[in-house]
Amino acid sequence: MSEKAKEINCKINKIYGFLNNKETKVIAEVSWNGGEARIDLRKCWKNGSELKLGGGISLNDDEVDVLSNTLPSVTKTKKKTVDFDAVFSRSDDIIAKRDAGYSTQDGFIKLIHKPGCRLDKKKSVKMITTLCDMK
Numbered sequence: 001m002s003e004k005a006k007e008i009n010c011k012i013n014k015i016y017g018f019l020n021n022k023e024t025k026v027i028a029e030v031s032w033n034g035g036e037a038r039i040d041l042r043k044c045w046k047n048g049s050e051l052k053l054g055g056g057i058s059l060n061d062d063e064v065d066v067l068s069n070t071l072p073s074v075t076k077t078k079k080k081t082v083d084f085d086a087v088f089s090r091s092d093d094i095i096a097k098r099d100a101g102y103s104t105q106d107g108f109i110k111l112i113h114k115p116g117c118r119l120d121k122k123k124s125v126k127m128i129t130t131l132c133d134m135k
Contacts, residue, residue: 010053013037018044026051030058039064 011031016039019025023044030040030053042056059067 009033012051012053015051026053028053032058 009032012028013031014029016027016029019027019041023046026040026042026044028040028042029037030042031037038058038060040053040056040058043054045052045054
């Protein structure tokens, strides 16, 4: 009896995404040799239009849950969430400013000094309001 390597078959059911821009590492749902689909983290490469999988790991549902819960504590770049209540509490009279003719650019109010208008210099530079009518 010859020692022939067992043929390994895989079916990629869904690709969740690539871990780098070179698309050499993938997160995918994969069935190996007709077995139950699992989430795989694997090296990969393209052979024509076909994605080939290399070394990596397969995770069952419980392991995926543990990984999902653990990743936020190990990420290197923390995403800062926006506290919209804090943003809007600091934007006094934003509607009045827009109604008066001010506009926004890149999320900031553009303050344009019009000749003949006095500026209230006691207020913060970011929130200076004119004391004359914006015509």
